[in-house]
Amino acid sequence: xxxxxxxxxxxxxxxTADDADLLIELDSDPAVMRYLxxxxxxxxxxxxxxxxxxxxxxxxxxxxxxxxxxAHERTGGTFIGWFLLRPEAEGPLDEVELGYRLRxxxxxxxxxTEGSRALLGKAFSExxxxxxxxxxxxxxxxxxxxxxxxxxxxxxxxxxPPDMATVEGAELGGVRYEIAKERWERR
Numbered sequence: 001x002x003x004x005x006x007x008x009x010x011x012x013x014x015x016t017a018d019d020a021d022l023l024i025e026l027d028s029d030p031a032v033m034r035y036l037x038x039x040x041x042x043x044x045x046x047x048x049x050x051x052x053x054x055x056x057x058x059x060x061x062x063x064x065x066x067x068x069x070x071a072h073e074r075t076g077g078t079f080i081g082w083f084l085l086r087p088e089a090e091g092p093l094d095e096v097e098l099g100y101r102l103r104x105x106x107x108x109x110x111x112x113t114e115g116s117r118a119l120l121g122k123a124f125s126e127x128x129x130x131x132x133x134x135x136x137x138x139x140x141x142x143x144x145x146x147x148x149x150x151x152x153x154x155x156x157x158x159x160x161p162p163d164m165a166t167v168e169g170a171e172l173g174g175v176r177y178e179i180a181k182e183r184w185e186r187r
Contacts, residue, residue: 004069007118010111012069012083015055019070020048022079031104035137038167058086065127066096071115080106085119085132094130096123100146112146120150124181133178139169144177151187152177 005012015023024047026032030039042051058067066086072079081102087093098119100112123129135158136143158174160167 004064005118005122006074007114009074010080010115010118011072011074011077012115012118013072014059014064015052015068015070015082017052017056020044020052022070023047023052023082026079026081026101026103029104032101035140035143035167035169037164062086062093066093071100071102071111079103080111083115083119085123094128096127096129096132098123098132098134107142112143113149116146116150120179120184124184129181131178131180132184133176135174135176137164137167137169137174138172144175147177150179151183152179153183 003011003013024042024044027042027047030041033039033041055068068082068084068086070079071081071083081100084099085096087096098116100116102111120132123132132152133155134143134147134152136147137160138157155176155178158176160170160173164170
C-alpha cells in the first residue's frame with residue numbers, strides 16, 4: 001500500500017474499496033461520534049454506499065493529493081483513524097480543510113497534532129495551499145486545543161447545522177480556525 005505521508009509515529013495512506021470495515025468500526029464508537037452525531041453510529045450501509053465511494057472519488061477529483069487518508073501506527077500498523085486535507089466540494093484548491101477522526105484508543109497520545117502538523121507542512125510546502133481551516137463544536141475543547149497547538153487562530157463562530165441540533169453543546173454553535181501559509185512559515 002502506497003504511503004501518502006509519514007510522521008515519526010504515523011503512516012497515512014489513501015483508503016481503498018476494501019476499507020469499509022475500518023470506517024464502520026470507527027464511526028460505531030459513541031465517544032468518537034459525540035460531537036458529530038450525539039453519539040449515534042453511522043449506519044454501515046451509509047459508509048459502504050455513500051461515504052467510501054465519495055472518499056475514493058475525491059482522490060480522482062484531486063489527483064490523489066487531497067482527500068481523506070487512513071492513519072496507521074508505523075510500528076505494528078494499527079489503524080487509528082483518519083485525517084482530512086481537502087477543499088470544499090467546489091472550492092478553490094488553495095483553501096483546504098484540515099480534519100481528523102481518531103479511535104478512542106489513540107486519544108491523548110499526540111497523534112492528532114502530529115498528523116495535522118505534517119499535513120499542514122505538506123499543504124504549504126508541496127501542494128500550493130494558501131489557507132488551511134478547521135471547524136469543530138465550540139465545546140470540543142480537545143480539537144480546539146489541537147488547532148491552537150498548530151498555530152491556527154480563531155477566525156469566527158458558526159451556527160449549529162440543523163442535523164446537529166440535539167448534539168451536546170449545540171446551543172453554543174461551532175468555531176472555525178485558520179492558518180495562512182505566511183503564518184505557518186513564520187512559526
